[in-house]
Amino acid sequence: MLFNSISFALFLPIVFFLYWFVTQKNLRNQNLLLLVSSYFFYACWDWRFLFLLIFSTVLDYYTGLKMSEAQSRGAKKFWLWLSVSINLGFLGFFKYYNFFAESFAEAVANLGFHVDTWTLKIILPVGISFYTFHGLSYVIDIYNNKIKAEKSFIDYSVFVSFFPLLVAGPIERATHLLPQIQKPRIFDYAQAVDGLKQILWGLFKKIVIADQCAKYVNLIFNHSGEYSGSTLWVGAVLFAFQIYGDFSGYSDIALGTARLFGIDLLRNFAFPYFSRDIAEFWRRWHISLSTWFRDYLYIPLGGSRGDTTTKVRNTFIIFLVSGFWHGANWTFIIWGLLNALYIMPSILFNTHRNNLDIVATGRVFPTVKELLSMLVTFTLTVLAWVFFRSETVSGAFHFVGTMFSGSLFTLPEVFPKLQILLVLFFLAIEWMGRQQQYAIATLGLQKPKAVRYAFYYMLILMIVVFNGNSQQFIYFQF
Numbered sequence: 001m002l003f004n005s006i007s008f009a010l011f012l013p014i015v016f017f018l019y020w021f022v023t024q025k026n027l028r029n030q031n032l033l034l035l036v037s038s039y040f041f042y043a044c045w046d047w048r049f050l051f052l053l054i055f056s057t058v059l060d061y062y063t064g065l066k067m068s069e070a071q072s073r074g075a076k077k078f079w080l081w082l083s084v085s086i087n088l089g090f091l092g093f094f095k096y097y098n099f100f101a102e103s104f105a106e107a108v109a110n111l112g113f114h115v116d117t118w119t120l121k122i123i124l125p126v127g128i129s130f131y132t133f134h135g136l137s138y139v140i141d142i143y144n145n146k147i148k149a150e151k152s153f154i155d156y157s158v159f160v161s162f163f164p165l166l167v168a169g170p171i172e173r174a175t176h177l178l179p180q181i182q183k184p185r186i187f188d189y190a191q192a193v194d195g196l197k198q199i200l201w202g203l204f205k206k207i208v209i210a211d212q213c214a215k216y217v218n219l220i221f222n223h224s225g226e227y228s229g230s231t232l233w234v235g236a237v238l239f240a241f242q243i244y245g246d247f248s249g250y251s252d253i254a255l256g257t258a259r260l261f262g263i264d265l266l267r268n269f270a271f272p273y274f275s276r277d278i279a280e281f282w283r284r285w286h287i288s289l290s291t292w293f294r295d296y297l298y299i300p301l302g303g304s305r306g307d308t309t310t311k312v313r314n315t316f317i318i319f320l321v322s323g324f325w326h327g328a329n330w331t332f333i334i335w336g337l338l339n340a341l342y343i344m345p346s347i348l349f350n351t352h353r354n355n356l357d358i359v360a361t362g363r364v365f366p367t368v369k370e371l372l373s374m375l376v377t378f379t380l381t382v383l384a385w386v387f388f389r390s391e392t393v394s395g396a397f398h399f400v401g402t403m404f405s406g407s408l409f410t411l412p413e414v415f416p417k418l419q420i421l422l423v424l425f426f427l428a429i430e431w432m433g434r435q436q437q438y439a440i441a442t443l444g445l446q447k448p449k450a451v452r453y454a455f456y457y458m459l460i461l462m463i464v465v466f467n468g469n470s471q472q473f474i475y476f477q478f
Contacts, residue, residue: 001044002472003253004206011041016260020187027184031158034261038163042127045167049125052090057160059086060135064149064156067142080143084136091132094124096328127167129325133292134160138174140296147174155181162263164254168247168475170268170288177265185262194441195259200459201440202252208462209426210245211471213238216416221389224399229408232399234415239389240382241423244273246474247286252438271434273381273427274359276373278342279352281381289325293318308348315347316340326388331396335387342380358435 001007015037023029043050063083070076138159141147150156159178165171220227220235227235251268258265272284282290294303301314316337323336346352359374360366366374383400390396433439444452 001041003250003257004203004467007044011037012257012260019261024187027182028154030185031154031181034158034162035154038158038161038166041163042161042166045126049128052125052128053131053161056087056090056131056135057157059083060139060160061150061153061156063139064142065151067139068149076143080139083139087132087136091128094128096324130169130171131160131166133171133289134174137171137292137296141174147178150174150178152182162258164257165265168250168254168473169286170251170254170266171292172266172288177263180263188262191262192260195256197440197456198252198256198259198438200256200456200463201438202249202254202256203463204459205245205249205252205426206473208422208466210242210249210474211469212419212422212466213242213245214471215469216414216419217242217389220414221399224395224402227402227413228410229403229405230410231412231414232403233408234412236382236386236389236399236403238416238419238423240273240378240385241426243385243388243474244269245426246471250473250475255438267437271358271430271439273378274374274431274434275377276355276359276370277346277351277377278339278380279346280355281377282339282343283356289322293322297321304347311347312344315343319343329391330393331387331390334393334396335384338384338387342384361435 001011015033018033019030023033039050039053042053060083063079066079067076070079138147138156142149150159155178158181159172159174162172162177217235217239220231221239224232224235248269255265255267266288268286268288270284270287272281275281275284298314298318301317302310303314304311319336319340320333321336322339323332323334326332326335343352346354359370383403386399386403387393387396390399429443430439433441433443436442440455444455
């Protein structure tokens with residue numbers, strides 16, 4: 001069930017009505033409705049994998065209770081590692097089995113031997129990387145005494161499987177979401193309106209920006225050998241906006257939908273393409289994943305403490321794991337490696353926290369230095385996205401090589417003027433709203449009501465007009 005589908009447009013109002021008008025006076029019934037709705041939402045993808053989601057939920061719920069009952073640190077550690085091993089085992093099997101089998105066979109073949117590998121036609125359960133990380137953060141936080149085990153199975157299950165975030169995040173923490181699930185919720189009209197606005201902006205990002213860019217991105221990447229360097233630059237830049245519009249659009253819809261039910265989810269994007277260096281980019285891109293790796297991998301490894309070797313090692317580990325999390329392909333590993341190399345100078349010279357504020361705060365335009373910094377950061381990001389989008393490593397290197405060939409100075413064969421104008425319009429709105437939680441959160445509030453509603457209706461009209469090229473959300477494959 002896609003957020004931009006007719007089925008979701010019917011599903012959401014029904015759940016909303018039942019939630020606020022039938023179960024509003026009973027918190028347990030509200031949470032039970034959310035749980036049933038979430039399981040139905042997930043079963044619409046593939047009902048068979050619903051049992052895997054339920055198994056993962058039961059495993060971590062039971063593990064949490066056993067850890068809270070444990071009389072020794074050793075017993076707690078046993079239950080922690082049992083949960084971690086089983087969760088990562090399932091994730092590894094469904095997501096990485098074929099990758100490791102094929103990579104092993106290829107490595108052995110390079111040594112002159114032939115090995116017949118047995119590979120499976122494995123369907124990747126949608127959202128498995130996200131709900132697995134929900135459960136892992138929960139049991140790790142219990143082990144570290146940050147939270148206590150949740151005794152209500154319904155409440156814990158809603159935390160893991162709340163339908164707005166179930167298939168593509170944001171990756172929630174029990175410390176943030178569980179308290180909201182446990183306390184009574186009262187309908188807040190202003191919060192609901194804000195949620196609808198964020199849903200509207202998310203749909204615009206997805207349908208008008210991401211899906212329209214996808215047409216030209218697929219054309220250029222699938223036939224990259226036939227095009228000039230200038231055309232490949234067009235494709236790479238459009239992919240940067242496709243993946244941003246697609247993923248941040250999903251996150252906006254998820255956050256807005258949750259707000260309709262009186263729940264605030266973690267922010268996942270903070271205008272990353274206005275970053276002035278790579279460190280700032282990663283504080284603004286897929287925030288819930290970046291902070292998850294920071295808290296549960298980078299800091300336990302020692303973080304930025306220790307000598308230079310330790311800092312370099314930990315930085316490379318975090319980015320390589322991040323690349324591997326995104327998919328079983330060497331292209332993702334190289335994408336992670338590139339970002340590690342990009343950020344290394346700021347780590348070595350301790351400048352990675354230089355840009356903690358919002359660019360051009362209180363000003364309409366950035367300074368020349370800020371503009372150049374943003375352009376350099378964006379260009380580096382675009383080059384890394386080529387590896388993320390490409391099917392093979394050799395294809396990615398050939399793509400980048402052509403981008404910097406002499407044909408760069410020719411006119412591009414593919415230059416979608418309308419889509420480029422839409423991207424520029426999108427960028428202008430994002431720039432004007434960069435100090436808010438999302439671009440149109442407070443945009444135009446000082447304007448007459450008629451002007452504001454004209455803007456909203458324009459967005460709706462554009463969504464309707466461009467809705468014919470519906471694409472699955474990119475991050476569903478992760």
